[in-house]
Amino acid sequence: MHSSLTEHARCVYGDEYQPTPECGREHREHYFVEELTFADAESILTMLRELCPNVCDGYLPVWIRNLAFRLVLLQRPNEPELMRAAAESLYLHGPDWDDIAADLDRRADALETAA
Template sequence: MHSTLTEHARCLYGDEYRPTPECDGRHEEFYFTEKLTFADADTILAMLRELCPQYVDGLLPVWVRNLSYRLLLLQRPDDPDLMREAASSLEFHGPDWDRIAAELRQRADALDPAS
């Protein structure tokens, strides 16, 4: 069984930096999505930092990254650094989200104009 969200994601999607561990956990995406949906911000950030440390790398599907940042921003709505990080991730993964990335950067700048 998976003890962390990161471990669950690694088993389900793989890891560019480490071998996928053998386990007897449930590997259906909906179990992972349930864990992600109710995870706290620190847990989600730990998964992103470990599995996608450079924004453009890692094996997490783009929809998992997008959902992760959306959930993070719902939990930390006034965190300008997190908004900028989410915007960068959106920009790296296609022009479909450029408008949303720009809005996040504007919100971040309004909260923290010095950065």
């Protein structure tokens, strides 16, 4: 058993900054996705920060990164900083996602203006 979502991600995808831990288990992506799906926002953010500290790095697949940001935003829907981080990631992997990223930026602006 992995001690954290980050450790599980490291085992499945590797880590650009740290060696992949040897845990002796067979890794199937769908088990990681199940854990990610039900993880709390802080665990997901920790994973993203550790495995992708810059927007254009890390070994996490783009679809995993996008899913992670989506799950965080569902748990924390009114945090402009998180919306902007998700938008930045989407812009990087666009242009298919540029309209969604632009909407996240607009929503973040609206939240900041209302505050």
